[in-house]
Amino acid sequence: MKTGTASFPLGTLALDRNAPESLGTQLYFALRGAILQGTLRPGIRLPASRTLARDIGISRNPVIAAYEQLQAEGYIQGRVGAGSFVSAQLPEHLLQAPTPTTVAAQRRRPPRLSRRGGTMAALRRSYPTGRTAFAPGLPDLAAFPFDLWSRLLARHWRRPTTDMLFNADPAGYRPLRQAIATYLGAARAVRCHADQIVIVSGSQQAIDLIARLLIDPDDRVWLEDPGYLGTRGALLGAGATLVPVPIDDEGMDVAAGRRAAPRARLACVCPSHQYPLGVTMSLSRRLALLEWAHQAQAFILEDDYDSEYRYAGRPLTSLQGLDTQARVIYVGTMSKVMFPGLRLGYLVLPEDLIDPIRALRTHIDGHPSTLAQAALTEFIANGHFAGHIRRMRTLYEARQQILLDHAPSLAAHFTLEPAAAGMHLVAALPPGANDLAICERARQAGIILGPLSRFYHGQPHRQGLLLGYAGFTPHEIRGGLARLQTILATD
Amino acid sequence: MKTGTASFPLGTLALDRNAPESLGTQLYFALRGAILQGTLRPGIRLPASRTLARDIGISRNPVIAAYEQLQAEGYIQGRVGAGSFVSAQLPEHLLQAPTPTTVAAQRRRPPRLSRRGGTMAALRRSYPTGRTAFAPGLPDLAAFPFDLWSRLLARHWRRPTTDMLFNADPAGYRPLRQAIATYLGAARAVRCHADQIVIVSGSQQAIDLIARLLIDPDDRVWLEDPGYLGTRGALLGAGATLVPVPIDDEGMDVAAGRRAAPRARLACVCPSHQYPLGVTMSLSRRLALLEWAHQAQAFILEDDYDSEYRYAGRPLTSLQGLDTQARVIYVGTMSKVMFPGLRLGYLVLPEDLIDPIRALRTHIDGHPSTLAQAALTEFIANGHFAGHIRRMRTLYEARQQILLDHAPSLAAHFTLEPAAAGMHLVAALPPGANDLAICERARQAGIILGPLSRFYHGQPHRQGLLLGYAGFTPHEIRGGLARLQTILATD
Numbered sequence: 008m009k010t011g012t013a014s015f016p017l018g019t020l021a022l023d024r025n026a027p028e029s030l031g032t033q034l035y036f037a038l039r040g041a042i043l044q045g046t047l048r049p050g051i052r053l054p055a056s057r058t059l060a061r062d063i064g065i066s067r068n069p070v071i072a073a074y075e076q077l078q079a080e081g082y083i084q085g086r087v088g089a090g091s092f093v094s095a096q097l098p099e100h101l102l103q104a105p106t107p108t109t110v111a112a113q114r115r116r117p118p119r120l121s122r123r124g125g126t127m128a129a130l131r132r133s134y135p136t137g138r139t140a141f142a143p144g145l146p147d148l149a150a151f152p153f154d155l156w157s158r159l160l161a162r163h164w165r166r167p168t169t170d171m172l173f174n175a176d177p178a179g180y181r182p183l184r185q186a187i188a189t190y191l192g193a194a195r196a197v198r199c200h201a202d203q204i205v206i207v208s209g210s211q212q213a214i215d216l217i218a219r220l221l222i223d224p225d226d227r228v229w230l231e232d233p234g235y236l237g238t239r240g241a242l243l244g245a246g247a248t249l250v251p252v253p254i255d256d257e258g259m260d261v262a263a264g265r266r267a268a269p270r271a272r273l274a275c276v277c278p279s280h281q282y283p284l285g286v287t288m289s290l291s292r293r294l295a296l297l298e299w300a301h302q303a304q305a306f307i308l309e310d311d312y313d314s315e316y317r318y319a320g321r322p323l324t325s326l327q328g329l330d331t332q333a334r335v336i337y338v339g340t341m342s343k344v345m346f347p348g349l350r351l352g353y354l355v356l357p358e359d360l361i362d363p364i365r366a367l368r369t370h371i372d373g374h375p376s377t378l379a380q381a382a383l384t385e386f387i388a389n390g391h392f393a394g395h396i397r398r399m400r401t402l403y404e405a406r407q408q409i410l411l412d413h414a415p416s417l418a419a420h421f422t423l424e425p426a427a428a429g430m431h432l433v434a435a436l437p438p439g440a441n442d443l444a445i446c447e448r449a450r451q452a453g454i455i456l457g458p459l460s461r462f463y464h465g466q467p468h469r470q471g472l473l474l475g476y477a478g479f480t481p482h483e484i485r486g487g488l489a490r491l492q493t494i495l496a497t498d
Numbered sequence: 499m500k501t502g503t504a505s506f507p508l509g510t511l512a513l514d515r516n517a518p519e520s521l522g523t524q525l526y527f528a529l530r531g532a533i534l535q536g537t538l539r540p541g542i543r544l545p546a547s548r549t550l551a552r553d554i555g556i557s558r559n560p561v562i563a564a565y566e567q568l569q570a571e572g573y574i575q576g577r578v579g580a581g582s583f584v585s586a587q588l589p590e591h592l593l594q595a596p597t598p599t600t601v602a603a604q605r606r607r608p609p610r611l612s613r614r615g616g617t618m619a620a621l622r623r624s625y626p627t628g629r630t631a632f633a634p635g636l637p638d639l640a641a642f643p644f645d646l647w648s649r650l651l652a653r654h655w656r657r658p659t660t661d662m663l664f665n666a667d668p669a670g671y672r673p674l675r676q677a678i679a680t681y682l683g684a685a686r687a688v689r690c691h692a693d694q695i696v697i698v699s700g701s702q703q704a705i706d707l708i709a710r711l712l713i714d715p716d717d718r719v720w721l722e723d724p725g726y727l728g729t730r731g732a733l734l735g736a737g738a739t740l741v742p743v744p745i746d747d748e749g750m751d752v753a754a755g756r757r758a759a760p761r762a763r764l765a766c767v768c769p770s771h772q773y774p775l776g777v778t779m780s781l782s783r784r785l786a787l788l789e790w791a792h793q794a795q796a797f798i799l800e801d802d803y804d805s806e807y808r809y810a811g812r813p814l815t816s817l818q819g820l821d822t823q824a825r826v827i828y829v830g831t832m833s834k835v836m837f838p839g840l841r842l843g844y845l846v847l848p849e850d851l852i853d854p855i856r857a858l859r860t861h862i863d864g865h866p867s868t869l870a871q872a873a874l875t876e877f878i879a880n881g882h883f884a885g886h887i888r889r890m891r892t893l894y895e896a897r898q899q900i901l902l903d904h905a906p907s908l909a910a911h912f913t914l915e916p917a918a919a920g921m922h923l924v925a926a927l928p929p930g931a932n933d934l935a936i937c938e939r940a941r942q943a944g945i946i947l948g949p950l951s952r953f954y955h956g957q958p959h960r961q962g963l964l965l966g967y968a969g970f971t972p973h974e975i976r977g978g979l980a981r982l983q984t985i986l987a988t989d
Contacts, residue, residue, distance in 0.1 A: 028683060028684055029684070032684065032687070035687075035815075036687070043820075076815070079814060080781055080814055080815060081780060081781030081782070082781065094781075096781075096782055114824060114850060117850060118712075118795075118797075118848070118850050118851060118854075119712075119763075119795070120712060120854055121710065121711060121712055121713050121714045122714055123714075124710055124712060124854060124858055125854075127710075127857065127858045127861045127862075128711075128853070128855075128857040129857070130857070136666055138660060138664060145664065148663055153655055153656055153657065153658060154656060157651070157652040157653070157654075158652065160648070160651045160652060160655055161648040161649065161651060161652035162648070163648075164647055164648035164651055165644055165645060165648040166644065167644060167839075169629060170839075171839050172639055172837045172838065172839045173629060173636065173837070173838050173839060175627055192519060193519055193520065193523060196523070196526075196527070207863075208699060208863045208864070208866075208867065209863060209864050211860075211861070211862065211863055211864045212862065212863040212864075215861070215862050215863065219612065219614060219615055219735070220611055220612060220615035220619075221609075221610075221611060221612055221615060222612050223612045223613055223614075226612070237860075237861065237864075240861030241861050241862070243861075244710070244861055244862070245612070272610075289572060290571055290572030290573065290585075290587075291572070291587060304609075306609075324526075324571060331534075332605075333605060346664070347663065347664055347666070348658075348661075348662050348664060348867065348868035348869070349867060349868070349869060350863070350864060350865065350866065350867040350868075351867070357609070359605060359608060359609055360609060362619070363609075363611055363615060364619075366619040366620070366621070367618045367619050369728075369731065370618045370621065370702070370706070370728065370731030370732050370735055371618075371702065371703065371706050371732070371735070372698075372699045372706065372841070372863075373699070373700050373702045373703075374841065375699075375841065376839065376841040376869070376870070377839035377840070377841075378839070378840060378867070378869045378870050379867070379869050
């Protein structure tokens with residue numbers, strides 16, 4: 008092995024005094040790179056720190072720091088009185104490794120993903136998202152009491168409790184669970200106590216946790232057709248065999264589900280307000296679904312994603328409250344009534360699923376962040392939550408009316424019926440229409456629409472357009488409709 | 499079918515004016531329960547609202563509300579001029595359903611969980627947790643700048659940006675990713691740009707996401723033995739076949755891993771500071787591990803969970819920064835340097851795993867909560883983050899010294915060596931000792947210790963005690979040792 012002093016022209020090292028990395032760090036990387044590339048071979052002696060500092064025109068301290076780091080990591084070895092040498096221990100075959108470039112240059116093939124990972128990663132989103140009309144599902148936040156919200160956050164974090172700092176309860180902050188249990192009892196006739204509630208990072212995580220807890224690969228799961236695509240993604244990730252069950256005027260066709268898969272393990276439904284069609288499940292269907300679940304020893308996941316916004320009649324009570332056999336798992340979200348960025352939702356579990364979910368979760372994400380939970384508890388307990396919902400209900404009802412008032416100008420292209428609840432309407436397109444093509448043309452013109460056909464799991468039975476109205480001002484709604492008319496007229 | 503007026507003694511309905519539920523809601527549930535139990539049969543006529551109100555001594559409005567709700571849900575039907583009747587549509591076989599009681603009374607057998615769900619739910623936690631000495635891994639928060647933190651939260655939420663409200667980026671808030679990339683480059687020699695960073699809900703979620711993305715059932719995964727149990731749980735949840743690889747003085751024994759499973763898909767390591775033993779992986783082992791991953795087309799998950807706290811020498815740079823083949827996935831957490839309740843960590847991904855993880859995540863939990871992200875960005879960018887780490891490093895180093903200074907009194911029971919890094923020490927027990935028994939006796943005396951044997955995946959090779967020191971005052975440390983001495987002396 009060759010030894011000697013460094014033949015590498017260390018004096019030409021280009022260090023940048025304006026770089027975010029310190030001179031010592033830059034020098035460390037330069038020397039390490041030279042060692043790994045073989046420019047500085049094992050056994051080579053490095054210049055004394057004083058000499059190198061003078062040669063490259065920096066002070067001695069960064070040089071000493073770089074040498075110490077290289078020595079600590081085993082790249083160089085110091086011998087007392089003899090200076091520093093490139094380590095002779097470095098595996099010969101690892102020298103001359105290429106310097107990092109882009110991964111494209113490093114890898115000829117795409118990385119191998121797991122089957123579930125590949126399946127989930129390949130699932131398309133339902134439609135483009137954004138902040139312009141008529142993106143479905145967006146709340147209006149102009150009137151959200153952010154002043155109050157920021158004060159609550161500040162107050163709770165100025166002197167946080169031990170629970171907020173070290174909380175290891177995988178079900179979440181108990182006072183929040185208590186506040187949600189009380190709210191759900193009064194507003195949704197959900198029958199539960201605080202221990203049945205598990206705070207999660209939005210309803211998507213709720214569905215994912217339940218799928219992982221209950222579903223083995225090839226287990227059958229009923230889901231609404233058309234239906235919410237986030238449910239599909241989580242179920243496919245758990246390896247479920249999907250059993251799409253048609254939706255009619257009474258909601259999920261339970262008899263059709265029984266014919267297709269009588270022994271399914273789980274049924275996922277939105278009984279209060281089906282997504283995307285907006286149907287409310289009839290009482291007889293609810294009772295039939297509960298009876299099936301009891302007989303089949305299956306569970307029902309009730310996704311109550313926007314039941315807060317009902318404009319006509321009284322809100323229907325939850326399926327969970329009707330369940331006497333502990334078969335219903337209720338899922339709620341704060342995304343629609345607070346704001347989507349919060350990512351906070353909750354599960355209401357049958358009692359014998361509480362411990363399994365708590366244990367499962369410790370291996371998935373530990374526990375929910377405490378950051379929002381104390382402030383949100385106070386927001387609910389002091390009535391701000393219910394007050395905001397009431398204000399938004401009035402606002403959204405008026406916005407639906409504006410959409411309906413201006414829809415006749417588009418009667419040649421689609422029909423729009425009022426809905427008793429929710430944040431969007433579904434425009435029915437005539438036979439032969441292509442909703443995907445219309446949505447794509449609209450997207451190019453800066454308008455976001457949801458294509459109904461995309462929500463079908465198999466062959467779409469209907470073509471239509473989802474028009475969200477909740478998050479847009481009357482001006483935006485009118486402007487959006489005018490542009491939509493132009494788009495449809497040039498068809 | 500029998501018809502007639504209600505024979506049910508409605509006048510005896512017990513309503514509670516002090517209950518959290520309104521009188522109308524209570525009446526609704528009482529009548530619904532009577533209908534579902536068959537006490538009020540289909541076709542029965544209910545009393546007029548005015549009559550019932552008088553009979554039970556409440557005002558008429560709650561009665562009207564309850565009737566409206568029952569009618570909206572199909573339990574009763576109104577006929578103009580004839581009053582309200584229990585619906586004749588109710589499926590006969592669903593009446594007389596039992597009233598909800600506890601699930602124990604409803605279900606004879608425990609619910610069937612998925613195999614993965616059952617496996618994950620059955621995994622034991624490593625040891626009892628709590629807030630008393632010597633619980634490992636707890637930071638000290640007496641000096642955390644909560645005043646500043648609460649001001650930052652308040653400022654960002656008083657006038658939130660659109661990104662904070664509607665952020666749908668599954669990788670997280672981009673300015674935070676930029677701040678973390680800069681920090682990691684300077685402090686850990688991680689080589690990455692902001693797009694490679696994905697904000698997650700703590701390192702546990704990072705490991706779970708990677709396991710789901712890469713691991714198919716029965717794929718082999720190397721993991722450190724002894725090692726962090728959260729890694730084991732996430733890998734078992736993905737169906738991995740675990741390949742425990744022994745730890746020696748140089749860290750993971752790569753040659754042993756190659757013999758046991760040369761074609762493993764993933765290796766999980768803590769090269770900076772092995773958990774729980776505290777070993778730093780040598781350079782030659784790092785290079786050997788990288789070479790294996792390159793040859794086997796495997797990935798390496800580098801869990802850099804507490805590298806911020808190194809007291810002797812300089813912190814070793816990351817394995818990620820040494821990787822030229824885009825094989826290393828780096829995981830960091832804010833739990834140790836901010837506070838555990840925050841649940842915020844990050845992944846640094848090879849470029850060709852960025853899009854798959856982003857897509858996968860939309861089906862798992864959507865995106866990380868925006869609540870902390872803007873405030874944390876400013877906390878890092880303004881130097882508070884680095885400043886807090888520096889202060890805690892000094893504090894924890896002193897606390898380790900206090901533990902070592904007082905350990906000689908326990909020399910008859912165990913030996914304690916100083917460590918160059920971390921938040922706990924491992925006390926080596928003599929042959930024949932039983933660390934689980936000692937930890938249990940300590941727990942009964944109010945002292946928390948981690949039993950080393952519990953961290954082995956198979957047969958434990960050593961017995962020892964993990965003593966966390968970072969989160970406890972000198973007084974607590976001395977007091978804990980005194981009690982521990984009493985416990986061990988009575989053995």
